[in-house]
Amino acid sequence: MMACRLVVWDEAPMMHKHALESVDRTLRDLRTSDALFGGVTVVLGGNFRQVLPVVRRGSRAKIVSASLKYSYLWKDAKIHHLTKNMRVMGFEGSDVTEQIEFAEFLLRVGDGKEEIVIRHGLESICLPENVSRD
Numbered sequence: 001m002m003a004c005r006l007v008v009w010d011e012a013p014m015m016h017k018h019a020l021e022s023v024d025r026t027l028r029d030l031r032t033s034d035a036l037f038g039g040v041t042v043v044l045g046g047n048f049r050q051v052l053p054v055v056r057r058g059s060r061a062k063i064v065s066a067s068l069k070y071s072y073l074w075k076d077a078k079i080h081h082l083t084k085n086m087r088v089m090g091f092e093g094s095d096v097t098e099q100i101e102f103a104e105f106l107l108r109v110g111d112g113k114e115e116i117v118i119r120h121g122l123e124s125i126c127l128p129e130n131v132s133r134d
C-alpha cells in the first residue's frame, strides 16, 4: 500500500462510507501524509441508482447516512458522468429498440420518475410488458 499510486474501486456506492474512510486513514497513516488518501489517486466507479449500502435493520435515514455522499471525503470528489450506454450499443437489429426502451425504463426507475402503484399494501413498479412474466 505504501508503493501504490492508484486505487480503483468498482461498485463504490454500495459500500458503507466507513470502508472508504478507513482506507483514507490507513493510507494517510502508512504514508505519513495529511493529504487525501495519503496522496494516492482513488477512482471510484458505480451508480447511485443501483444498490445502496446494506445496513442491518436500518431505516431509510440510516441507509442514506451510511452512503458515500455523507462522508467527509465526498466534498473533495470530482464527479465524471458516463453518458454513453455501451451495453445497448452492442445489440443489433430489432433488439436495439427493445434494449433502448429497457435502458430508459431503468433510468426512470433510478431517478424515481416511474409511476408507483400500491399493490397488496406495497409500493410497486410495473415492469414493461416484454420483461414481465405471469
Ligand SMILES: Nc1ncnc2c1ncn2[C@@H]1O[C@H](COP(=O)(O)OP(=O)(O)OP(=O)(O)O)[C@@H](O)[C@H]1O
Binding pocket: 047, 086, 087, 088, 090
Ligand atoms: N468502451 C467500450 N466499448 C465497447 N463495449 C463496451 C465498452 N465499455 C463497456 N462495453 C460493454 O458494455 C457492457 C457493459 O459494460 P460494464 O459491465 O463494464 O458496465 P458497467 O457500467 O460496469 O455495468 P454495471 O452497472 O453492471 O456495473 C459490456 O457488455 C461491455 O462489454
